[in-house]
Amino acid sequence: MNILVRHPVVAGALAFVASASILVLANDVWLMRLTELLIWILFAASLNFLISFSGMVSFGHAAYFGLGCYGFALSAKAGVPIIVAVMIGPLVATFAAAIYGALCVRLNKIYFAMLTLACAEITYSVIHQWYDLTGGDTGLTQFAPPSLDLGARGFALLVLACCAGGLLVIRLVLNAPLGLVIRSVGENPGRAAALGFSQRQVQWVAFVIAGSLAGVAGTLYSAFQGNAFPDYAGMRFSLAPLVMVILGGLGSFFGPVIGAIVEKGLTGVLSHYVVFWELIMGVVVITVTVYSPHGFWGLIKRVINKGAPRG
Amino acid sequence: MADFILSAEGISKKYGAFSALTNVSLKLKSGEIRAVIGPNGAGKSTLTNVLGGQILPTAGTVVLDGRIVTGLAPHRRAGLGIGRTFQINSTFRHMTVRENMLAACVAAAGTGYSLFSSKLRVLDSRVAELVDEVGLSNISESIVEAISHGDRKRLELGMVLATGPRLLLLDEPTAGMGLNERQDLFKLIVDVVKKRGLTLMFVEHDIDIVFNLAERITVMARGSVLAEGNPDEISADPHVQEIYLGESVAAKGATC
Ligand SMILES: Nc1ncnc2c1ncn2[C@@H]1O[C@H](COP(=O)(O)OP(=O)(O)O)[C@@H](O)[C@H]1O
Numbered sequence: 001m002n003i004l005v006r007h008p009v010v011a012g013a014l015a016f017v018a019s020a021s022i023l024v025l026a027n028d029v030w031l032m033r034l035t036e037l038l039i040w041i042l043f044a045a046s047l048n049f050l051i052s053f054s055g056m057v058s059f060g061h062a063a064y065f066g067l068g069c070y071g072f073a074l075s076a077k078a079g080v081p082i083i084v085a086v087m088i089g090p091l092v093a094t095f096a097a098a099i100y101g102a103l104c105v106r107l108n109k110i111y112f113a114m115l116t117l118a119c120a121e122i123t124y125s126v127i128h129q130w131y132d133l134t135g136g137d138t139g140l141t142q143f144a145p146p147s148l149d150l151g152a153r154g155f156a157l158l159v160l161a162c163c164a165g166g167l168l169v170i171r172l173v174l175n176a177p178l179g180l181v182i183r184s185v186g187e188n189p190g191r192a193a194a195l196g197f198s199q200r201q202v203q204w205v206a207f208v209i210a211g212s213l214a215g216v217a218g219t220l221y222s223a224f225q226g227n228a229f230p231d232y233a234g235m236r237f238s239l240a241p242l243v244m245v246i247l248g249g250l251g252s253f254f255g256p257v258i259g260a261i262v263e264k265g266l267t268g269v270l271s272h273y274v275v276f277w278e279l280i281m282g283v284v285v286i287t288v289t290v291y292s293p294h295g296f297w298g299l300i301k302r303v304i305n306k307g308a309p310r311g
Numbered sequence: 312m313a314d315f316i317l318s319a320e321g322i323s324k325k326y327g328a329f330s331a332l333t334n335v336s337l338k339l340k341s342g343e344i345r346a347v348i349g350p351n352g353a354g355k356s357t358l359t360n361v362l363g364g365q366i367l368p369t370a371g372t373v374v375l376d377g378r379i380v381t382g383l384a385p386h387r388r389a390g391l392g393i394g395r396t397f398q399i400n401s402t403f404r405h406m407t408v409r410e411n412m413l414a415a416c417v418a419a420a421g422t423g424y425s426l427f428s429s430k431l432r433v434l435d436s437r438v439a440e441l442v443d444e445v446g447l448s449n450i451s452e453s454i455v456e457a458i459s460h461g462d463r464k465r466l467e468l469g470m471v472l473a474t475g476p477r478l479l480l481l482d483e484p485t486a487g488m489g490l491n492e493r494q495d496l497f498k499l500i501v502d503v504v505k506k507r508g509l510t511l512m513f514v515e516h517d518i519d520i521v522f523n524l525a526e527r528i529t530v531m532a533r534g535s536v537l538a539e540g541n542p543d544e545i546s547a548d549p550h551v552q553e554i555y556l557g558e559s560v561a562a563k564g565a566t567c
């Protein structure tokens with residue numbers, strides 16, 4: 001087991017093959033659940049890239065998710081071929097992240113967080129109010145064939161490929177000079193600047209990468225649900241990946257994967273059986289934050305390392 | 312004027328009604344070794360921060376190689392050849408010693424936005440060399456959080472040297488280190504400075520080190536420059552003796 005922690009590439013490859021096999025074998029209900037879960041993993045991983053490695057806590061990551069949804073949904077509705085529309089979604093999100101990002105990275109810490117929140121609220125309001133274009137609260141439906149005509153299983157595998165691809169992109173960035181510089185700025189902007197790195201520029205690049213990956217997740221979500229609602233850019237959708245990142249564990253690459261599984265699993269089960277399920281979720285988040293700052297992934301790592309001889 | 316790599320003219324820094332610096336001027340000749348001394352709160356760190364770009368002065372100008380850089384951001388000044396260490400050690404605490412040095416080498420190589428990890432691998436031998444230069448090769452895979460204070464000071468210095476600066480600003484580079492360790496580190500600093508022909512300005516409390524190493528000394532007190540000259544002139548200055556040397560010689564006597 002230790003080898004999985006030591007060699008994330010091996011772990012990732014195994015996880016990919018295992019996930020693909022599960023998707024091939026899963027029944028219809030589980031296929032749906034797992035497809036949605038994979039989208040959430042990608043969304044949470046994009047936010048984790050910002051929080052854990054770039055030192056930027058965003059309270060408004062749903063803006064890019066939501067714009068991914070609407071970029072795709074609106075262009076598909078306008079008659080753009082689906083294959084092009086699925087690219088327009090992430091592009092719109094990337095473009096928005098480039099503009100909002102340029103504004104947000106001018107501030108630090110909590111001020112940065114508040115600004116990301118404000119940007120997301122503006123996005124939500126525009127989507128919500130621009131009735132003629134977006135249909136407001138009614139949302140958009142029937143803009144694309146169900147599962148993009150790939151069948152539920154085919155679509156699930158496409159989502160898996162995108163999710164794995166997104167994680168791979170994050171991994172490659174982190175292993176490249178850019179990743180080292182992003183981590184440096186995230187950890188100690190003063191030192192990074194004194195070495196010659198521009199804090200704002202580096203943070204902007206990280207913000208755009210995170211935003212575009214969230215846009216991919218949003219596009220997939222919209223295609224999966226077959227609809228687009230203003231809520232997809234709203235507070236709840238900003239909060240959910242934040243909870244996943246915290247549950248999974250800050251500062252790790254696989255944290256958001258575990259976090260998304262735990263969050264979706266818990267909310268799925270709890271909301272089914274308990275009326276005050278959100279209260280219980282809150283307690284779980286608090287417990288994890290207090291007793292295991294490195295989240296469930298940190299817990300798993302500790303268990304694995306205990307079973308293995310120390311190096 | 313072309314002789315001066317750096318000249319600061321009429322620098323003042325106010326925090327509300329309090330003046331941390333009042334009309335400070337300082338010129339560094341290319342290749343000189345300058346010590347800045349003075350009691351705590353004299354404004355030495357504030358001045359270093361004004362020169363490095365961390366603090367914007369309330370008044371005055373900073374000129375680097377004949378170019379006004381007063382409002383220029385720190386990363387741009389680094390690009391122009393200013394390398395600095397901080398009084399309070401500033402490194403990447405959650406990374407290994409090697410990664411810290413690697414980040415500095417990436418800065419020097421200008422490949423910070425590259426997406427190719429091969430651009431990191433080509434720096435491996437250089438990084439190992441630099442880590443060895445500051446005597447940290449036996450702990451190069453340690454997380455900085457876990458290494459000693461002295462080693463962190465060494466690492467920070469090594470990182471700054473790795474960026475290939477022409478002007479070094481070192482704010483108490485050996486603060487908190489043992490006597491032998493301090494002398495070793497200063498020997499290293501001076502060796503590198505001489506070998507590469509760098510200009511050095513350092514803030515230091517150890518009078519022996521200052522008088523042995525510095526070619527010129529700037530004495531600060533209460534936000535102003537009290538005196539400036541070569542070691543002989545400074546040690547002969549009655550004001551300096553009274554305000555600074557007397558007190559520190561006495562303090563040193565007490566610790567011996
Ligand atoms: N951000 C600040 N706000 C208010 N006063 C400050 C600030 N930074 C430094 N000072 C004051 O300015 C004076 C000079 O500080 P400093 O340059 O750190 O002195 P030195 O490095 O010579 O010990 C001190 O009295 C210090 O308290």
Ligand SMILES: [Mg+2]
Nearest residue numbers: 355356357398
């Ligand atoms: Mg100081």
